[in-house]
Amino acid sequence: MDANAASPAAVTATVPNPLLSTASLPDFAAIEPGHIQPAISELLNQARQALAEVTDPQAPADYESLSRVLNVATERLGTAWGAVGHLNAVANTPALREAYNAVLPAVTEFYTGLGSNEALYAKYKAIAGSADLTPERRQLLKHAIRDFVLSGAELSGEAKERFAKIQERSAELAQAFSEHVMDATDGWSLFATAQEMQGVPPDVQANARAAAEKDGREGFKLTLHFPVYMPVMQYAEDRSLRERLYRAYVTRASELADKPEFDNSPLMQELLALRQEEARLLGFNNFAEASLVPKMASSPAQVMDFLRDLAARAKPYAQRDLDELKDFAKAALQMPTLQAWDLAYVSEKLKEARYAFSDQEVRQYLTLPRVLEGLFRILDRLFGVQLVPAKASVWHESVQFCELRRDGQLIGQVYLDLFARNGKRPGAWMDEVRSRWNRPDLQSAGAEQIPVAHLVCNFPQGADGKPALLTHDDVITLFHECGHGLHHLLTQVKELGVSGISGVEWDAVELPSQFMENFCWEWEVVQQLSGHVDTGASLPRELFDKMLAAKNFQAGLQTLRQIEFALFDMRLHAEPGSENRIQSLLEEVRAEVSVNPPPEFNRFQHSFSHIFAGGYAAGYYSYKWAEVLSADCWSAFEEEGVFNPETGRRYLDEILSMGSVRDAMDNFKAFRGREPKIDALLRHQGMA
Incomplete structure (x- = not known):
């Protein structure tokens, strides 16, 4: 850094903070890590003041008044925090991550407190009793009152304090899970030779060669990013290359990967245990029951019946798909056994043989x-x-x-x-x-x-x-x-x-x-x-x-794969104690619905961000x-x-x-x- 350049702190002191702007769109290019703490702290204070104002006993139980004060303040906070969270997901740097994680507990604490505020809950209930509400407001008040209950508004004393701590810790764990998956994906690479890259599409090879040159290396730099990983799995003729990539991909962020600091095992355990504790505090038997309250499905049993019925319908088609793959691999490719890292490759070859086209041919037309x-x-x-x-x-x-x-x-x-x-x-x-x-x-x-x-x-x-x-x-x-x-x-x-x-x-x-x-x-x-x-x-x-x-090529296998993920997710959250047997529960689900279970070392769950960091907990069935x-x-x-x-x-x-x-x-x-x-x-x- 230039010794005469201003420090980040000095920059934020002299330049208006873009996160405090009232412009209609965030100034993404101007947002720096040093802006985050001061802006979010100020917006949190404004939101707390607004909450105090609308929950004052003298404040009217009137939605228009409440919205003008509280919704405006929380919307400003939400827009700024949303911009920070978005950058954390799409333009992550060590400094941005540190700034985001430093403020995350305070933001989580505010929203947990907002959702469980007894005085605000009482105001909403009073407003909901008004006769002159529009259909829109009647519905949003109905949703809000339901969400107050699910956010612990009817808890008190130690239970309420514990509920708030669970929310804060859960947010930290979900963020750490997401970071581990990103870091494990970004941090792995393999340099392949031209011989090993035979069969891989030319544009994928060109990008891999450019990536290697950027690192000052010979050959082709392969990563676990999907636009690299998937074409190699589909087209690379070198079986050992596919195996190396497959092993790295399905063990990301697990105890079997080469970087134990990114292992998501303890995070998953703690997160699942906290979710069950949260559900018990709210009076539910398990987290899945609590999760389904605002959804269409009425119970975990209904969801699992739906999934199992669909699995029973799909299984004969999936078995047929698998048998065709095995037969083709033996007859046309001289592969007596089919491994997990062969599936995408053999599937692509079978599709080419049966339907006389390849994904690579179609890609040339889809710029x-x-x-x-x-x-x-x-x-x-x-x-x-x-x-x-x-x-x-x-x-x-x-x-x-x-x-x-x-x-x-x-x-x-x-x-x-x-x-x-x-x-x-x-x-x-x-x-x-x-x-x-x-x-x-x-x-x-x-x-x-x-x-x-x-x-x-x-x-x-x-x-x-x-x-x-x-x-x-x-x-x-x-x-x-x-x-x-x-x-x-x-x-x-x-x-x-x-x-x-x-x-x-x-x-x-x-x-x-x-x-x-x-x-x-x-x-x-x-x-x-x-x-x-x-x-x-x-x-x-x-x-x-x-x-x-070829539209429904392997539709049976693909359907069972989605059902496997959904049933695993629902059972994981419907069965208290599941945090102590995550792997064995997944194996039980695979034994029930899969026709071709993956190898024992597969740790798909360790990068299952949908349910551990993305809001789909007990909801992947959706x-x-x-x-x-x-x-x-x-x-x-x-x-x-x-x-x-x-x-x-x-x-x-x-x-x-x-x-x-x-x-x-x-x-x-x-x-x-x-x-x-x-x-x-x-x-x-x-x-x-």
């Missing part, structure tokens, strides 16, 4: 710019909205910012962060920056706060000066996250708490995302998404027909639960026309725009005219 352009066109046609590139402060040069417009009017904004890199959490997700809200503190004509979203993926970068190439699965992932984004951005509800995805039952929140995936299988849509990387030619109909024929809803919704489009404007408008009006003003089942019935059926899901997956 990221063309896919985005096609996606934007579809949204315009279906919902009458336009995504227009715009300028905003971003955290990385590859991030794109867009405005969502309808008839020229700005209705939302979205950040697209689509490429994998070090310091970025694996996976794909949508997150809120802000929700639609008629802000009570702004009495001007512009009082409405428009929704803003983050849409995050981990795609490969382009290579050799060409744009990024996506697999068809990547395109499906993009459409999935876009569905979440639309749910957040297209809401017409303007009350915080029931706007967009806020308050939507967790096992229904995947409906709009899974619904959007279906467009990726429509010829008319794929034509718009595709353009060959070299010639610009659209994907040939003959190739699309082969893709369609992917399958919501798939029933989304498949049934899509069948309406199949019946009435994929681009039928009336069907699109009905879906927009009854599901996307309703927020959580109505229960999810009521939204579904308003759109479909009846309760959901499983038939469409089984038919779509070739298991009817």
